[in-house]
Amino acid sequence: MCFSLAQIAPAQLARKAKKEGPRALGLVELSADGKARLIPVCIMVDGKFYDAGAYKASPVPLSLWTGTVYEGEKTGVPQGLFTVAEAGHTGNDVWFGVGKWVPAGSEPKARSKGKEKVRDDTKPRMEDDEGPPKLRRADSSKPSEAGTSSANTATPAQSDNTSATPTTEPPASSTAQKSAAGNAASSPAATQAENQSDDSAASASNDEDPNRPILKRGKPETAAAEHPKVGASTGVPRRPGVAAATADTKRPSLQLVPAISDAGGPDPRPYAYDLKTSEEEKYRKGMLALAADALAAKLRDTVPAGSAGATPKRTPIRRPPPKPQPAFEDVQFRAFDLSNTNEPVFVLSATAKPPATASASSTSASSNYYVTIVAKNNIYDELRRLYAGVTDARSLDQTPRLELIDAVDADGDGRGELLFRTTCDAGKAWAVYRAGADQLLPLFEGTPPENKPVSQE
Numbered sequence: 335m336c337f338s339l340a341q342i343a344p345a346q347l348a349r350k351a352k353k354e355g356p357r358a359l360g361l362v363e364l365s366a367d368g369k370a371r372l373i374p375v376c377i378m379v380d381g382k383f384y385d386a387g388a389y390k391a392s393p394v395p396l397s398l399w400t401g402t403v404y405e406g407e408k409t410g411v412p413q414g415l416f417t418v419a420e421a422g423h424t425g426n427d428v429w430f431g432v433g434k435w436v437p438a439g440s441e442p443k444a445r446s447k448g449k450e451k452v453r454d455d456t457k458p459r460m461e462d463d464e465g466p467p468k469l470r471r472a473d474s475s476k477p478s479e480a481g482t483s484s485a486n487t488a489t490p491a492q493s494d495n496t497s498a499t500p501t502t503e504p505p506a507s508s509t510a511q512k513s514a515a516g517n518a519a520s521s522p523a524a525t526q527a528e529n530q531s532d533d534s535a536a537s538a539s540n541d542e543d544p545n546r547p548i549l550k551r552g553k554p555e556t557a558a559a560e561h562p563k564v565g566a567s568t569g570v571p572r573r574p575g576v577a578a579a580t581a582d583t584k585r586p587s588l589q590l591v592p593a594i595s596d597a598g599g600p601d602p603r604p605y606a607y608d609l610k611t612s613e614e615e616k617y618r619k620g621m622l623a624l625a626a627d628a629l630a631a632k633l634r635d636t637v638p639a640g641s642a643g644a645t646p647k648r649t650p651i652r653r654p655p656p657k658p659q660p661a662f663e664d665v666q667f668r669a670f671d672l673s674n675t676n677e678p679v680f681v682l683s684a685t686a687k688p689p690a691t692a693s694a695s696s697t698s699a700s701s702n703y704y705v706t707i708v709a710k711n712n713i714y715d716e717l718r719r720l721y722a723g724v725t726d727a728r729s730l731d732q733t734p735r736l737e738l739i740d741a742v743d744a745d746g747d748g749r750g751e752l753l754f755r756t757t758c759d760a761g762k763a764w765a766v767y768r769a770g771a772d773q774l775l776p777l778f779e780g781t782p783p784e785n786k787p788v789s790q791e
Contacts, residue, residue: 357596358397364589370435375764376778383778387429394421398431404593410605592742605741605750607669607678621682625705628722658689672750682707706736721774734758
Protein backbone atom coordinates (compact mmCIF):
# COMPACT_ATOMS: atom_id res chain seq x y z
CA MET A 335 0.00 0.00 0.00
CA CYS A 336 2.85 2.38 0.83
CA PHE A 337 4.51 1.59 -2.45
CA SER A 338 1.40 2.57 -4.40
CA LEU A 339 1.09 5.88 -2.50
CA ALA A 340 4.71 6.63 -3.23
CA GLN A 341 3.99 6.10 -6.90
CA ILE A 342 0.92 8.33 -6.92
CA ALA A 343 2.20 11.21 -4.79
CA PRO A 344 4.88 12.49 -7.22
CA ALA A 345 2.36 12.35 -10.06
CA GLN A 346 -0.10 14.49 -8.11
CA LEU A 347 2.58 17.04 -7.20
CA ALA A 348 4.07 17.20 -10.69
CA ARG A 349 3.69 20.44 -12.62
CA LYS A 350 1.33 19.89 -15.52
CA ALA A 351 1.32 22.29 -18.40
CA LYS A 352 -1.88 23.05 -20.22
CA LYS A 353 -2.30 21.14 -23.48
CA GLU A 354 -5.68 22.31 -24.74
CA GLY A 355 -6.01 25.04 -27.30
CA PRO A 356 -3.70 27.95 -28.14
CA ARG A 357 -2.75 30.45 -25.44
CA ALA A 358 -1.17 33.70 -26.59
CA LEU A 359 0.90 36.12 -24.52
CA GLY A 360 1.40 39.73 -25.55
CA LEU A 361 2.13 43.18 -24.21
CA VAL A 362 -0.35 46.05 -24.41
CA GLU A 363 1.62 49.23 -25.02
CA LEU A 364 -0.29 52.15 -23.48
CA SER A 365 0.73 55.72 -24.21
CA ALA A 366 -0.10 58.81 -22.19
CA ASP A 367 -2.57 60.05 -24.82
CA GLY A 368 -4.74 56.92 -24.42
CA LYS A 369 -3.63 55.09 -27.57
CA ALA A 370 -2.89 51.36 -27.28
CA ARG A 371 -1.39 48.64 -29.41
CA LEU A 372 -0.49 45.00 -28.85
CA ILE A 373 3.00 43.53 -29.16
CA PRO A 374 2.83 39.72 -29.63
CA VAL A 375 5.34 37.78 -27.48
CA CYS A 376 4.71 34.03 -27.65
CA ILE A 377 1.94 31.51 -28.26
CA MET A 378 1.60 28.02 -26.76
CA VAL A 379 0.09 25.27 -28.88
CA ASP A 380 0.00 21.66 -27.57
CA GLY A 381 2.44 22.52 -24.80
CA LYS A 382 5.06 24.08 -27.09
CA PHE A 383 5.94 27.74 -27.30
CA TYR A 384 6.38 29.62 -30.57
CA ASP A 385 7.05 33.22 -31.52
CA ALA A 386 3.62 34.86 -31.62
CA GLY A 387 4.75 37.40 -34.20
CA ALA A 388 5.74 34.68 -36.66
CA TYR A 389 3.48 31.72 -35.92
CA LYS A 390 1.24 31.02 -38.95
CA ALA A 391 1.93 34.46 -40.39
CA SER A 392 0.10 33.79 -43.66
CA PRO A 393 -0.70 36.55 -44.19
CA VAL A 394 -1.33 37.66 -40.56
CA PRO A 395 -0.06 35.89 -37.42
CA LEU A 396 -2.63 33.83 -35.56
CA SER A 397 -2.25 35.96 -32.44
CA LEU A 398 -3.33 39.11 -34.36
CA TRP A 399 -6.50 37.92 -36.02
CA THR A 400 -9.29 40.49 -36.04
CA GLY A 401 -11.57 40.16 -33.01
CA THR A 402 -9.03 38.41 -30.77
CA VAL A 403 -9.50 39.60 -27.16
CA TYR A 404 -6.60 39.91 -24.71
CA GLU A 405 -7.00 40.48 -20.98
CA GLY A 406 -4.35 42.80 -19.56
CA GLU A 407 -2.91 41.80 -16.18
CA LYS A 408 -0.55 43.60 -13.86
CA THR A 409 1.13 41.09 -11.51
CA GLY A 410 -1.88 38.86 -12.06
CA VAL A 411 -4.52 41.53 -11.38
CA PRO A 412 -6.86 42.28 -14.35
CA GLN A 413 -6.41 45.75 -15.82
CA GLY A 414 -8.65 45.76 -18.88
CA LEU A 415 -9.46 44.20 -22.24
CA PHE A 416 -7.80 44.79 -25.60
CA THR A 417 -9.61 43.77 -28.80
CA VAL A 418 -7.54 43.47 -31.97
CA ALA A 419 -9.05 45.43 -34.86
CA GLU A 420 -6.30 45.01 -37.45
CA ALA A 421 -2.67 43.91 -37.72
CA GLY A 422 0.25 46.00 -38.92
CA HIS A 423 3.99 45.65 -39.23
CA THR A 424 7.04 47.86 -39.42
CA GLY A 425 9.75 47.94 -42.06
CA ASN A 426 11.72 45.09 -40.46
CA ASP A 427 8.64 42.81 -40.35
CA VAL A 428 7.82 43.37 -36.67
CA TRP A 429 4.12 42.71 -36.23
CA PHE A 430 1.78 44.57 -33.89
CA GLY A 431 -1.95 44.82 -33.36
CA VAL A 432 -4.08 47.95 -33.40
CA GLY A 433 -7.35 47.90 -31.50
CA LYS A 434 -9.42 49.22 -28.63
CA TRP A 435 -8.36 49.20 -24.99
CA VAL A 436 -11.10 49.25 -22.35
CA PRO A 437 -9.76 49.68 -18.79
CA ALA A 438 -11.27 47.56 -16.05
CA GLY A 439 -14.22 49.24 -14.35
CA SER A 440 -14.93 51.65 -17.21
CA GLU A 441 -17.69 49.56 -18.77
CA PRO A 442 -21.11 51.23 -18.40
CA LYS A 443 -23.36 49.41 -15.96
CA ALA A 444 -26.50 47.88 -17.45
CA ARG A 445 -29.62 49.61 -16.21
CA SER A 446 -32.17 47.40 -14.55
CA LYS A 447 -35.40 47.36 -16.51
CA GLY A 448 -37.96 47.98 -13.79
CA LYS A 449 -41.68 48.41 -14.17
CA GLU A 450 -42.81 51.87 -15.13
CA LYS A 451 -44.83 53.66 -12.51
CA VAL A 452 -48.50 53.96 -13.54
CA ARG A 453 -50.32 57.01 -12.34
CA ASP A 454 -53.34 56.25 -10.21
CA ASP A 455 -56.16 58.56 -11.25
CA THR A 456 -58.35 57.42 -8.35
CA LYS A 457 -56.17 59.28 -5.82
CA PRO A 458 -56.87 62.98 -5.37
CA ARG A 459 -54.35 65.11 -7.19
CA MET A 460 -52.91 68.35 -5.94
CA GLU A 461 -54.06 71.43 -7.73
CA ASP A 462 -51.55 73.91 -9.00
CA ASP A 463 -52.36 76.44 -6.25
CA GLU A 464 -52.03 73.87 -3.46
CA GLY A 465 -48.99 72.35 -1.86
CA PRO A 466 -45.77 73.93 -0.63
CA PRO A 467 -44.71 77.39 -1.80
CA LYS A 468 -42.74 77.54 -5.05
CA LEU A 469 -40.43 80.19 -6.40
CA ARG A 470 -41.57 81.72 -9.66
CA ARG A 471 -40.22 84.32 -12.06
CA ALA A 472 -41.29 87.93 -11.69
CA ASP A 473 -43.10 87.90 -15.02
CA SER A 474 -45.09 84.79 -14.13
CA SER A 475 -48.77 85.01 -14.95
CA LYS A 476 -49.74 83.36 -11.65
CA PRO A 477 -49.71 85.28 -8.37
CA SER A 478 -47.01 84.63 -5.79
CA GLU A 479 -47.54 81.87 -3.27
CA ALA A 480 -48.09 82.27 0.43
CA GLY A 481 -45.04 83.22 2.41
CA THR A 482 -43.57 85.69 -0.14
CA SER A 483 -43.27 89.43 0.43
CA SER A 484 -46.52 91.33 0.27
CA ALA A 485 -44.79 94.22 -1.46
CA ASN A 486 -44.24 92.05 -4.55
CA THR A 487 -47.90 91.07 -4.76
CA ALA A 488 -50.00 93.48 -6.76
CA THR A 489 -53.69 93.98 -5.92
CA PRO A 490 -56.27 94.40 -8.69
CA ALA A 491 -56.69 98.03 -7.74
CA GLN A 492 -52.98 98.71 -8.11
CA SER A 493 -52.79 96.93 -11.45
CA ASP A 494 -55.48 99.21 -12.85
CA ASN A 495 -53.65 102.34 -11.69
CA THR A 496 -51.74 103.94 -14.59
CA SER A 497 -49.52 106.11 -12.36
CA ALA A 498 -45.77 105.43 -12.61
CA THR A 499 -45.22 105.81 -8.86
CA PRO A 500 -47.63 103.94 -6.60
CA THR A 501 -49.14 105.90 -3.69
CA THR A 502 -49.60 104.46 -0.25
CA GLU A 503 -52.12 105.97 2.15
CA PRO A 504 -51.00 106.16 5.77
CA PRO A 505 -53.24 104.82 8.52
CA ALA A 506 -55.89 107.10 9.99
CA SER A 507 -54.31 107.15 13.47
CA SER A 508 -50.98 108.43 12.18
CA THR A 509 -52.76 111.13 10.11
CA ALA A 510 -54.64 112.39 13.12
CA GLN A 511 -51.47 112.56 15.24
CA LYS A 512 -49.64 114.54 12.56
CA SER A 513 -52.51 117.02 12.18
CA ALA A 514 -52.65 117.54 15.94
CA ALA A 515 -48.94 118.13 16.16
CA GLY A 516 -49.12 120.58 13.27
CA ASN A 517 -51.82 122.61 14.97
CA ALA A 518 -49.88 122.74 18.25
CA ALA A 519 -46.61 123.91 16.69
CA SER A 520 -47.87 126.74 14.50
CA SER A 521 -45.29 129.35 15.57
CA PRO A 522 -41.74 129.50 14.04
CA ALA A 523 -40.09 129.48 17.50
CA ALA A 524 -41.80 126.28 18.41
CA THR A 525 -40.79 124.72 15.12
CA GLN A 526 -37.11 125.70 15.63
CA ALA A 527 -37.09 124.35 19.19
CA GLU A 528 -38.60 121.10 18.02
CA ASN A 529 -35.91 120.67 15.28
CA GLN A 530 -33.09 121.37 17.78
CA SER A 531 -34.45 118.80 20.21
CA ASP A 532 -34.70 116.16 17.43
CA ASP A 533 -31.08 116.80 16.32
CA SER A 534 -29.70 116.56 19.84
CA ALA A 535 -31.56 113.28 20.45
CA ALA A 536 -30.24 111.78 17.18
CA SER A 537 -26.64 112.84 17.89
CA ALA A 538 -26.80 111.40 21.39
CA SER A 539 -28.05 108.05 20.09
CA ASN A 540 -25.35 107.95 17.37
CA ASP A 541 -22.55 108.73 19.85
CA GLU A 542 -23.55 105.77 22.00
CA ASP A 543 -23.40 103.33 19.04
CA PRO A 544 -19.81 101.91 18.82
CA ASN A 545 -20.40 100.54 15.30
CA ARG A 546 -21.64 103.79 13.82
CA PRO A 547 -20.26 104.65 10.35
CA ILE A 548 -17.81 107.57 10.18
CA LEU A 549 -17.39 109.60 7.03
CA LYS A 550 -13.83 110.58 6.07
CA ARG A 551 -12.42 112.52 3.23
CA GLY A 552 -10.93 110.31 0.54
CA LYS A 553 -7.18 110.68 -0.03
CA PRO A 554 -5.48 109.68 -3.27
CA GLU A 555 -3.13 107.22 -1.56
CA THR A 556 -6.04 105.64 0.32
CA ALA A 557 -7.97 105.07 -2.88
CA ALA A 558 -4.90 103.60 -4.52
CA ALA A 559 -4.39 101.24 -1.61
CA GLU A 560 -7.98 100.02 -1.81
CA HIS A 561 -7.73 99.44 -5.55
CA PRO A 562 -4.12 98.37 -6.36
CA LYS A 563 -2.80 98.75 -9.82
CA VAL A 564 -2.38 95.82 -12.12
CA GLY A 565 0.83 93.98 -11.28
CA ALA A 566 1.25 95.57 -7.85
CA SER A 567 1.99 93.36 -4.86
CA THR A 568 -1.05 92.70 -2.66
CA GLY A 569 0.79 90.80 0.08
CA VAL A 570 -0.91 87.51 -0.84
CA PRO A 571 1.52 84.74 -1.95
CA ARG A 572 0.98 83.79 -5.52
CA ARG A 573 1.00 80.27 -6.94
CA PRO A 574 4.45 79.38 -8.30
CA GLY A 575 4.68 79.43 -12.03
CA VAL A 576 4.83 76.19 -13.98
CA ALA A 577 8.01 75.52 -15.89
CA ALA A 578 7.73 75.49 -19.64
CA ALA A 579 7.31 72.05 -21.18
CA THR A 580 10.40 70.69 -22.85
CA ALA A 581 10.78 68.05 -25.53
CA ASP A 582 11.35 65.36 -22.90
CA THR A 583 8.24 66.28 -20.89
CA LYS A 584 6.09 66.43 -24.01
CA ARG A 585 7.16 62.93 -25.03
CA PRO A 586 4.41 60.47 -24.00
CA SER A 587 5.50 57.80 -21.54
CA LEU A 588 4.77 54.19 -22.51
CA GLN A 589 3.43 51.53 -20.17
CA LEU A 590 3.71 47.82 -20.86
CA VAL A 591 0.92 45.59 -19.53
CA PRO A 592 1.13 41.79 -20.06
CA ALA A 593 -1.98 40.39 -21.72
CA ILE A 594 -3.30 36.83 -22.14
CA SER A 595 -5.66 35.52 -24.83
CA ASP A 596 -7.11 32.11 -23.95
CA ALA A 597 -10.73 31.03 -24.27
CA GLY A 598 -10.52 28.34 -21.58
CA GLY A 599 -7.66 29.38 -19.33
CA PRO A 600 -7.71 29.62 -15.53
CA ASP A 601 -8.90 32.71 -13.72
CA PRO A 602 -6.10 35.21 -13.02
CA ARG A 603 -4.79 35.58 -9.48
CA PRO A 604 -2.33 38.08 -7.95
CA TYR A 605 1.36 37.15 -7.81
CA ALA A 606 2.63 39.98 -5.61
CA TYR A 607 4.24 39.04 -2.29
CA ASP A 608 3.63 41.61 0.44
CA LEU A 609 6.64 42.49 2.59
CA LYS A 610 6.92 44.56 5.71
CA THR A 611 9.26 47.52 5.69
CA SER A 612 11.84 45.74 7.84
CA GLU A 613 11.63 42.58 5.71
CA GLU A 614 11.98 44.53 2.48
CA GLU A 615 15.11 46.30 3.75
CA LYS A 616 16.58 42.98 4.91
CA TYR A 617 16.03 41.11 1.63
CA ARG A 618 16.99 44.11 -0.46
CA LYS A 619 20.29 44.32 1.40
CA GLY A 620 20.87 40.59 0.89
CA MET A 621 20.12 40.84 -2.84
CA LEU A 622 22.56 43.74 -3.19
CA ALA A 623 25.20 41.60 -1.49
CA LEU A 624 24.59 38.84 -4.06
CA ALA A 625 24.84 41.43 -6.83
CA ALA A 626 28.17 42.69 -5.45
CA ASP A 627 29.54 39.13 -5.35
CA ALA A 628 28.42 38.49 -8.93
CA LEU A 629 30.04 41.72 -10.11
CA ALA A 630 33.29 40.85 -8.32
CA ALA A 631 33.34 37.45 -10.04
CA LYS A 632 32.76 39.14 -13.41
CA LEU A 633 35.60 41.58 -12.79
CA ARG A 634 37.99 38.76 -11.85
CA ASP A 635 37.30 37.13 -15.22
CA THR A 636 38.10 40.36 -17.08
CA VAL A 637 41.42 41.12 -15.30
CA PRO A 638 44.35 41.26 -17.78
CA ALA A 639 46.69 38.24 -17.85
CA GLY A 640 49.76 40.23 -16.77
CA SER A 641 48.20 41.44 -13.55
CA ALA A 642 46.65 38.04 -12.81
CA GLY A 643 50.00 36.19 -13.09
CA ALA A 644 51.96 38.56 -10.84
CA THR A 645 53.03 37.04 -7.51
CA PRO A 646 52.02 39.18 -4.57
CA LYS A 647 54.59 40.09 -1.94
CA ARG A 648 54.56 38.36 1.38
CA THR A 649 52.96 40.43 4.07
CA PRO A 650 52.37 39.67 7.70
CA ILE A 651 49.03 38.09 8.48
CA ARG A 652 46.58 40.82 9.31
CA ARG A 653 42.88 41.28 9.29
CA PRO A 654 41.87 42.06 5.74
CA PRO A 655 40.36 45.50 5.24
CA PRO A 656 36.74 45.71 4.13
CA LYS A 657 36.28 45.29 0.42
CA PRO A 658 35.19 48.40 -1.46
CA GLN A 659 31.59 48.08 -2.54
CA PRO A 660 30.30 49.01 -5.99
CA ALA A 661 27.90 51.89 -6.46
CA PHE A 662 24.43 50.70 -7.50
CA GLU A 663 21.98 52.94 -9.35
CA ASP A 664 18.45 52.44 -10.70
CA VAL A 665 17.84 49.60 -8.24
CA GLN A 666 14.54 47.76 -8.80
CA PHE A 667 13.57 45.15 -6.25
CA ARG A 668 10.40 43.05 -6.45
CA ALA A 669 9.00 40.01 -4.65
CA PHE A 670 6.55 37.47 -6.11
CA ASP A 671 4.58 34.48 -4.86
CA LEU A 672 4.53 32.58 -8.13
CA SER A 673 3.40 29.15 -6.93
CA ASN A 674 0.85 30.32 -4.34
CA THR A 675 2.79 28.53 -1.57
CA ASN A 676 3.96 31.60 0.37
CA GLU A 677 7.52 31.05 -0.92
CA PRO A 678 8.74 34.39 -2.27
CA VAL A 679 10.90 34.79 -5.36
CA PHE A 680 13.04 37.94 -5.37
CA VAL A 681 14.20 39.76 -8.49
CA LEU A 682 16.70 42.64 -8.39
CA SER A 683 18.07 44.60 -11.31
CA ALA A 684 20.46 47.54 -11.10
CA THR A 685 23.22 49.44 -12.86
CA ALA A 686 26.56 48.98 -11.07
CA LYS A 687 29.70 51.09 -11.10
CA PRO A 688 32.68 48.91 -10.06
CA PRO A 689 34.97 50.24 -7.32
CA ALA A 690 38.36 51.62 -8.30
CA THR A 691 40.92 49.03 -7.19
CA ALA A 692 44.50 48.25 -8.15
CA SER A 693 43.56 44.94 -9.78
CA ALA A 694 40.77 46.38 -11.92
CA SER A 695 41.64 47.77 -15.31
CA SER A 696 40.82 51.34 -16.22
CA THR A 697 38.39 50.18 -18.92
CA SER A 698 36.35 47.98 -16.58
CA ALA A 699 36.36 50.60 -13.83
CA SER A 700 34.97 53.30 -16.13
CA SER A 701 32.14 51.22 -17.69
CA ASN A 702 28.70 50.52 -16.26
CA TYR A 703 27.54 46.96 -15.65
CA TYR A 704 23.97 45.69 -15.72
CA VAL A 705 23.22 43.21 -12.94
CA THR A 706 20.13 40.98 -12.64
CA ILE A 707 19.72 38.63 -9.66
CA VAL A 708 16.90 36.08 -9.05
CA ALA A 709 16.88 34.28 -5.70
CA LYS A 710 14.70 32.26 -3.32
CA ASN A 711 14.63 31.63 0.41
CA ASN A 712 15.69 28.33 1.93
CA ILE A 713 14.49 26.76 5.17
CA TYR A 714 17.12 28.74 7.12
CA ASP A 715 15.82 32.08 5.76
CA GLU A 716 18.91 32.46 3.59
CA LEU A 717 18.90 33.67 0.00
CA ARG A 718 19.65 30.99 -2.58
CA ARG A 719 20.63 32.34 -5.97
CA LEU A 720 18.76 31.05 -8.99
CA TYR A 721 20.26 33.34 -11.62
CA ALA A 722 22.99 35.97 -11.72
CA GLY A 723 23.58 37.92 -14.92
CA VAL A 724 26.29 40.59 -15.16
CA THR A 725 27.05 42.22 -18.47
CA ASP A 726 28.09 45.50 -20.05
CA ALA A 727 27.91 47.05 -23.49
CA ARG A 728 30.95 45.04 -24.65
CA SER A 729 29.67 41.66 -23.41
CA LEU A 730 26.11 41.59 -24.75
CA ASP A 731 27.04 38.92 -27.30
CA GLN A 732 27.97 36.54 -24.46
CA THR A 733 25.55 37.53 -21.69
CA PRO A 734 22.34 39.40 -22.66
CA ARG A 735 20.85 41.97 -20.38
CA LEU A 736 17.59 40.94 -18.67
CA GLU A 737 15.00 43.56 -17.74
CA LEU A 738 12.03 42.32 -15.73
CA ILE A 739 8.60 43.17 -17.14
CA ASP A 740 6.24 41.33 -14.77
CA ALA A 741 5.01 37.96 -13.54
CA VAL A 742 2.43 36.26 -15.76
CA ASP A 743 0.94 32.79 -16.24
CA ALA A 744 2.28 31.96 -19.70
CA ASP A 745 1.39 28.24 -19.85
CA GLY A 746 -2.03 28.39 -18.14
CA ASP A 747 -1.31 26.08 -15.19
CA GLY A 748 -2.22 28.65 -12.53
CA ARG A 749 1.39 29.41 -11.56
CA GLY A 750 3.33 32.47 -12.57
CA GLU A 751 6.43 32.83 -14.72
CA LEU A 752 8.84 35.73 -15.13
CA LEU A 753 8.65 37.77 -18.33
CA PHE A 754 11.88 39.58 -19.31
CA ARG A 755 13.01 41.85 -22.10
CA THR A 756 16.40 40.69 -23.34
CA THR A 757 19.01 42.93 -24.98
CA CYS A 758 21.92 41.45 -26.91
CA ASP A 759 24.25 42.73 -29.60
CA ALA A 760 21.70 41.81 -32.31
CA GLY A 761 18.76 43.69 -30.76
CA LYS A 762 15.92 43.27 -28.28
CA ALA A 763 13.60 40.32 -27.77
CA TRP A 764 11.38 38.70 -25.12
CA ALA A 765 11.91 35.70 -22.85
CA VAL A 766 9.80 33.72 -20.37
CA TYR A 767 11.48 31.82 -17.51
CA ARG A 768 10.13 29.52 -14.82
CA ALA A 769 11.60 29.78 -11.31
CA GLY A 770 12.75 26.25 -10.53
CA ALA A 771 14.16 24.84 -7.32
CA ASP A 772 17.79 25.76 -8.10
CA GLN A 773 17.78 27.76 -11.33
CA LEU A 774 15.69 29.55 -13.93
CA LEU A 775 14.25 27.27 -16.58
CA PRO A 776 13.63 28.83 -20.02
CA LEU A 777 10.15 28.32 -21.44
CA PHE A 778 10.51 30.72 -24.36
CA GLU A 779 13.48 32.73 -25.64
CA GLY A 780 12.73 35.00 -28.55
CA THR A 781 15.12 36.22 -31.21
CA PRO A 782 15.68 39.81 -32.37
CA PRO A 783 13.75 40.94 -35.47
CA GLU A 784 16.83 40.72 -37.70
CA ASN A 785 17.30 37.01 -36.95
CA LYS A 786 13.62 36.10 -36.72
CA PRO A 787 12.33 33.52 -39.24
CA VAL A 788 9.45 34.40 -41.51
CA SER A 789 7.01 31.77 -40.27
CA GLN A 790 6.88 28.77 -37.97
CA GLU A 791 4.52 25.82 -37.97
